[in-house]
Amino acid sequence: MNxxxxxxxxxxxxxxxxxxxxxxxxxxxxxxxxxAEDLLPDLERRKGGKQKGTTPRQEADYPFxxxxxxxxxxxxxxxxxxxxxxxxxxADYDKQxxxxxxxxxxxxxxxxxxxxxxxxxGGHFSARLTTGLVAAGAIAKKILSPMLxxxxxxxxxxxxxxxxxxxxxxEAKDSVGGLxxxxxxxxxxxxxxxxxxxxxxxxxxxxxxxxxxxxxxxGSGFAAARMYGSQHNDAIENMDGKTRTNHAGGVVGxxxxxxxxxxxxxxxxxxxxxxxxxxxxxxxxxxxxxSVKGRHDLCVALRAPVILEAATAIALADLLLVSRTLVPVK
Numbered sequence: 396m397n398x399x400x401x402x403x404x405x406x407x408x409x410x411x412x413x414x415x416x417x418x419x420x421x422x423x424x425x426x427x428x429x430x431a432e433d434l435l436p437d438l439e440r441r442k443g444g445k446q447k448g449t450t451p452r453q454e455a456d457y458p459f460x461x462x463x464x465x466x467x468x469x470x471x472x473x474x475x476x477x478x479x480x481x482x483x484x485x486a487d488y489d490k491q492x493x494x495x496x497x498x499x500x501x502x503x504x505x506x507x508x509x510x511x512x513x514x515x516x517g518g519h520f521s522a523r524l525t526t527g528l529v530a531a532g533a534i535a536k537k538i539l540s541p542m543l544x545x546x547x548x549x550x551x552x553x554x555x556x557x558x559x560x561x562x563x564x565x566e567a568k569d570s571v572g573g574l575x576x577x578x579x580x581x582x583x584x585x586x587x588x589x590x591x592x593x594x595x596x597x598x599x600x601x602x603x604x605x606x607x608x609x610x611x612x613x614g615s616g617f618a619a620a621r622m623y624g625s626q627h628n629d630a631i632e633n634m635d636g637k638t639r640t641n642h643a644g645g646v647v648g649x650x651x652x653x654x655x656x657x658x659x660x661x662x663x664x665x666x667x668x669x670x671x672x673x674x675x676x677x678x679x680x681x682x683x684x685x686s687v688k689g690r691h692d693l694c695v696a697l698r699a700p701v702i703l704e705a706a707t708a709i710a711l712a713d714l715l716l717v718s719r720t721l722v723p724v725k
Contacts, residue, residue, distance in 0.1 A: 399601050402716040403538070405531045405709055409480075411516030411523040417477040418527030420534060422716065423463070425471030427537060431458045434476075434533045440701040441529045449692050454481060458530050476530050480523070493678040494685045498666025522606040522695065525702045532705020535712035544708060546577040546700035549659070561694055570665035572607075573696030577703050579645075579656040579711070584636055586651040586714040593649025594656075597710045602660055605702055607695050610661035614644025629654075656707075662699055667691035 398406040402422045409416030438456045443449040456478055463474030492514065495501035500520040504512040512518055536544060551560030552571040564571035587594035599611050619627050619642060629638035629647075636653045645656035667687045676683045692698065 399604065400709065400713040402720070403535065403709065403713040405528070407524050407527050409478075409524060409527075410513045410518045411480070411521030412518075413480060413513060413515075415477050415479055416524050416526055417475065418531050420463070420474040420476070420531050422713075423469050423471070423474055423534060424538065424716075425469055427469040427534070428467060429464050429469050429474075429534065429537070430467055431460065433537065434458050434530050437529050437533045437701050437705065438526065441526065441698060443692060443698060449694075449697050454526075455479065456526055474534070476527060478526050478530075491685065491688055493676050494674060494683075495677055496666060496687055497672060497674045498663075520606070522698075525605060525705075528605075528709070529701055529705045532701075532708040535705070535708035538712050539708060539715065541581050542708075542711070543580040544577070544704040545579075546575055546703045546707075548573050548696050548700060549576050550574040551694055551696065561697075564664075564693055567670070569670045570668040570692075571694050572609075572662050572664040573694055573699075574659055574661055575696055575699045575703055576657070576659045577700075577707055579707060582645060582651045582653065582656050582711070583715075584651060584653040586711060586718055587646065587649045588717075589649045592714075592717075594646045594651055594710075594714065595649065595658075597714060598658065598707060601706045601710045602703065605660075605699065605706060607662045607665070607699075608660050609663045611658060613646060613658040615642040616644075616659065660699070660703060662696040665692050665695045 397408065398404055400422070404421040406419045406421075407416070408418070438458065442454070442456060459477040459479075461475040461477055463470055463472045495505065499517065501514060504514070504518065504520060516523065536542070548557055549555065551557045551573040552563055554560030554563070560571065560573070587597070590596075595613055602608055602611055615622065615627060622642075627642045629640045629643050631638055638652070638654050641654050641657060643652070644658055645651055645654045669686065671684055671686045673682055673684050676685070
């Protein structure tokens with residue numbers, strides 16, 4: 396439901412315009428040096444308003460540790476991190492309540508929860524909850540050192556020139572999607588299990604929990620369908636498993652092979668587009684013209700890289716801890 400992982404397990408809570416959002420992290424080893432300052436660089440990267448095309452909503456996003464950290468180190472108990480919501484404008488959502496927004500969870504949430512859902516700012520469905528994921532990811536990165544994580548936007552609106560792709564959307568007075576690529580260096584051999592708990596399976600599971608993600612591909616991805624096997628196969632160069640090419644993206648048989656982990660995600664256009672739309676007014680039962688008000692990202696992909704890094708680190712930290720329980724007897 397709201398949790399992910401077996402040994403490194405995270406549980407998110409909160410709503411976009413509620414009192415707070417946050418995360419509980421269970422299974423973090425004791426003795427890990429940890430302070431709020433360790434999380435701030437990644438939390439800063441996640442914030443809106445830092446670049447053109449992102450939401451003007453600004454929150455401090457300071458992490459308040461409520462448990463699991465003592466004298467600057469993790470204790471082995473669950474870590475609870477709390478983020479305050481202070482910059483909300485819920486009236487924007489009251490005014491447009493009669494229109495369940497196309498592309499949002501408004502309609503399905505209303506049907507699933509019988510009208511009791513918190514609809515302000517998307518409620519529990521909001522990308523605001525990725526704040527906790529980024530915090531957990533920063534902790535996971537510390538566990539995974541010396542693995543190095545980097546993610547970047549490679550396309551906006553189908554254009555590799557990011558500024559041009561964004562400007563097209565601005566001129567069209569519409570929102571736009573994008574592609575984000577993630578790379579992880581120094582991944583050890585042996586993470587992941589065949590079939591259901593493969594590296595790809597676990598990464599896809601948590602990555603699709605990031606709002607607006609609609610696709611994922613590893614290595615050559617969908618391009619592999621247009622290649623011959625002799626082209627796609629990665630020749631092994633030494634006993635460490637180093638390969639000449641990396642069409643597999645660092646994963647073979649569901650298990651990491653020691654090469655760089657490489658994968659990409661597709662992010663849809665932000666559903667809250669400023670462009671007028673025609674859709675259902677559930678109070679009148681008629682199709683009517685309306686426009687979405689409020690503060691929204693023009694291109695949510697711009698804020699996705701650090702969130703993708705965090706989700707990747709969480710999944711790999713869990714796989715690493717699981718792998719340590721499966722060390723063969725010698």
